[in-house]
Amino acid sequence: MFTPSQADVRRFFCGAYDKGRRGLPMEPLEQLAWAWIEHHPEYHAELADLNAALRAMGQADPDRDNPFLHLSMHLSISEQCSIDQPPGIRQAVELLATRRNSLHAAHHEVMACLGRMLWESQRSGRPPDGLAYVAEVQRRATAG
Incomplete structure (x- = not known):
């Protein structure tokens, strides 16, 4: 790695x-x-x-985004989608992008999910829960 x-x-x-x-x-x-x-x-x-x-x-x-972290998250999400890892993330992001009419807007929502997954992993000392992460993106994509 x-x-x-x-x-x-x-x-x-x-x-x-x-x-x-x-x-x-x-x-x-x-x-x-x-x-x-x-x-x-x-x-x-x-x-x-x-x-x-x-x-x-x-x-x-604390009053502004870190551009390097933000852009790194865009790259991470792009890579996850390119290899569909965790499984289902590509479809969930594509659906969210369609619902938001913007891949960029979808990425920003996915960042919140990704950040939560990483925070929970660090807090609990367990590996990141990719299934919960994908499920959260899917919920956002299908929510009215």
């Missing part, structure tokens, strides 16, 4: 932003990151300054 450091994650997203902005060739994962970055212009200033992003590590601001 690949476990990048916080600095690695920041370098990756800042690099993808720079390449995308300048129209440079990108690796497939960078292309996916760029696609999500384009949906979040509110993060562009932070992504444009790698040195500032590295200096800001560990300085949590």
Whole structure:
């Protein structure tokens, strides 16, 4: 399993932003990151300054989103859907995206489910419950 450091994650997203902005060739994962970055212009200033992003590590601001965590969650959900792992997540996300008329909006709802699953796993000391996670996304997709 690949476990990048916080600095690695920041370098990756800042690099993808720079390449995308300048129209440079990108690796497939960078292309996916760029696609999500384009949906979040509110993060562009932070992504444009790698040195500032590295200096800001560990300085949590409870009043705003962490762009690196947020974009990482977009990538995680995209990867989960691409391999349908946990089983059923692809269909649940697709249904939610259809209901919301937006894959981006659906991802933001799925992030809440993913965050809850990870929080509950950490709190209980048990592995993440993928079945409960998929069920929660499905509930959101089928709720009126």
